[in-house]
Amino acid sequence: MHRMHNTGPGRVFDIFNHIFLAIVGIVTVVPFLYVVGGSFATESEIASRSFFIIPNEITTNAYDYIFSTNAVLRSLGVSILVTVIGTLISMILTLTMAYPLSRKNMVGRNLILNLILFSMLFSGGMIPTYLLVKSLGLLDSIWALILPLAINPFNLIIVKTFFQQLPEELEDASKIDGCTEFQTFWRVMLPLSKPVIATFTLFYAVFYWNDFFQALLYLTDTSKWPIQLLLQQLVMVANTGLGDLQEASLYEPPEESVKLAVIVVATVPILLFYPFLQKHFAKGVMLGSVKG
Amino acid sequence: MENVQEQSVKAVDQPRKKSKWNQILKEKWLYLMVLPGLIYFILFKYVPMWGIVIAFQDYSPFLGVWNSEWVGFEHFQYFFSNPDFFRLLRNTFILALYDLVFFFPAPIILSLMLNEIRLSFYKRTLQTLVYVPHFMSWVIIASVSYVFLTTGGGVVNELLSGLIGKEVNFLSSPDWFRPMIIGQIMWKETGWGTVIFLAALASVDQEQYEAAIVDGAGRFRRLWHVTLPALRSTIVILLILRLGNFLDTGFQQIYLMSNSLNRSVADVFDTYVYFVGITEGAFSYSTAVGLFKSIVGIVLIVGADRLAKKVGESGLF
Secondary structure, three states: OOOOOOOOOHHHHHHHHHHHHHHHHHHHHHHHHHHHHHOOOHHHHHOOOOOOOOOOOOOOHHHHHHOOHHHHHOOOOOOOHHHHHHHHHHHHHHHHHHHHHHHOOOOOOOHHHHHHHHHOOOOOOOOHHHHHHHHHOOOOOOEEEEHHHOHHHHHHHHHHHHOOOOOOOHHHHHHOOOOOOHHHHHHHHHOOHHHHHHHHHHHHHHHHOOOOOHHHHHOHHHHOOOOHHHHHHHOOOOOOHHHHHHOOOOOOOHHHHHHHHHHHHHHHHHHHHHHHHHHHHHHHHHHHHOOO | HHHHHOOOOOOOOHHHHHHHHHHHHHOOOHHHHHHHHHHHHHHHHHHHHHEEEEEEEEOOOOOOHHEEOOOHHHHHHHOOHHHHHHHHHHHHHHHHHHHHHHHHHHHHHHHHHHHHHOOOOHHHHHHHHHHHHHHHHHHHHHHHHHHHHHHOOOHHHHHHHHHOOOOOOOOHHHHHHHHHHHHHHHHHHHHHHHHHHHHHOOOHHHEEEEEEOOOOOOHHHHHHHHHHHHHHHHHHHHHHHHHHHHOOOOOOHHHHHHHOOOOHHHHOOOHHHHHHHHHHOHHHHHHHHHHHHHHHHHHHHHHHHHHHOOOOOOOOO
């Protein structure tokens, strides 16, 4: 590599650069560390110490409390259900739609592509979509969190572009071997698409896990709230406590460590996902920069 | 499906069309595969587009779209003569401008700095760390911000009262709303934004650096004459894309951080549509506001595409 002139201003720059980037890294993670540390601390320690990462006295009181309520467990269940079903539906729809659209000989392909493109430029907006969901009878159903956003058009175009650049000889060969289009897709194309599948599974799963707004729009029934909406109400909306959200009338405003523990619970599943798929998504994002 | 196609084949007799139908029949699997996705787009994207007609009605949920009274451009006229209009326009515009000036350059600078690190372990660790916030929800980011910035116990205010002897009301002061929003975006997305620039940097021809060194170029000359020109087209295309989405400041984020005290600077078109439409039930009026925003958005995107082609990029579509 170009390692010359490593004296004078260059060296000063190197030192500055290393220190600056280390600070950036620390600033990125410290808030999360504080949240995790605080969730294991006692209420009085949070009140008395202004900043700490490892509490003096470690307690699991906050977790004991939130897992003793119905609200948190139930909304975790909703979030897991929505994430699993939603990701599955989204991946099936995206892959099965992208593959035919990658075939240049398909009659009507351009019409469908233009239909998709136009829907990315212009949309009915929040209110007409809300009225549609309502008239479909999906209000207060977890399907309202999945179906309206099941296909992300950007993801679809990227997957289509990926299929397009696979060598044409492959499909010719599988046709000669007597495969139908579907068999070609299932047995030849999908096994070659593992990095793309991994990337978009991650993206869709993150999307479903992180969503609170669809739930805010379409669900009034608190027993169907996903964890993100529960967290939002708990931390940001004054006077809402976990007690409010349970059948039991025991009202108890959330204490600081309880809020922190719910933040941890809403974050951890994504962090568990992250290392497995990290090696794939850099590649997947590169695909994203290839124009459709 | 099969039946419809057979009938249609019978109906057409021109040979050219017939061969098209033969081709469709031959590859019916393709159409069967594309069908569920197509239904999705028609139902969830195109039916709501048709629903826009309620912007020109006094829509009543009891009468439905067919029977509600038509009022023409009344809702638009009301909106444009409403002081809310200028407030929304101003807030959206200023936030977009802040985003462009403060957030846009951040990933470029961070990737240039990361690129100067030769220790691959250190570099990879840093990258893994700075990517993580991108995967957190806005609710998490907003909750953490609340915990840190709140008065009477928030970490930042505890430190401030120790240092300068007073607390700052970040969460409910209009003055702090915009810096807070931009700060959150930078914290969440700067690291992720480096992915594309680091890829562009990795594809720079190493020989160009060696040639520059032979020519006696120092580090900053190499940055100026080799590295930055390599990033030029990526920067230009992302900048133009951003201009195309100028009105789209993060809705979820702004919704989460806005409250009755900072609403004067926090309301943007999207949040206004939500509050007026969903919570106050003014369906027709808020659909008109949403339609106005969509049309301005299309004009901006098409304009940005033209601009991209003018500066010699391949354009967005």
